[in-house]
Amino acid sequence: xxxxxxxxxxxxxxxxQHRRLITFIHQNLLQISASxxxxxxxxxxxxxxxxxxxxxxxxxxxxxxxxxxxIDYHRNKHIEMTERILSMQxxxxxxxxxxxxxxxxxxxxxxxxxxxxxxxxxxxxxKSRLIRNL
Numbered sequence: 001x002x003x004x005x006x007x008x009x010x011x012x013x014x015x016x017q018h019r020r021l022i023t024f025i026h027q028n029l030l031q032i033s034a035s036x037x038x039x040x041x042x043x044x045x046x047x048x049x050x051x052x053x054x055x056x057x058x059x060x061x062x063x064x065x066x067x068x069x070x071i072d073y074h075r076n077k078h079i080e081m082t083e084r085i086l087s088m089q090x091x092x093x094x095x096x097x098x099x100x101x102x103x104x105x106x107x108x109x110x111x112x113x114x115x116x117x118x119x120x121x122x123x124x125x126x127k128s129r130l131i132r133n134l
Contacts, residue, residue: 007115009123017055025107045089077118081110
């Protein structure tokens with residue numbers, strides 16, 4: 001799991017947040033995977049939730065300001081992802097078995113997938129607005 005420039009959407013603040021999230025996830029998942037540390041996995045998910053909530057608020061602010069026509073769909077994806085992460089966090093609070101492969105799979109599918117699909121769609125929307133307004 002690593003950053004690729006193809007993930008940029010064209011908003012510097014959001015692109016920086018995406019890079020920081022991927023770096024944070026990658027570094028922590030490597031440590032969790034190596035140690036199988038239950039407490040570390042729980043703390044990672046807790047800190048990640050703080051970063052994700054901040055990031056989602058930033059994205060949604062831009063979407064509102066730009067009149068993004070798919071904001072409700074995108075916001076629902078954010079809610080769905082937040083619920084999945086909270087569910088995962090609850091499992092690690094109540095279950096001592098830390099399945100790092102499951103965590104990696106989740107973040108690869110949901111987080112990276114979200115950056116490459118829904119966020120890219122928003123980036124294309126912004127670019128089309130810019131071109132129309134020239």
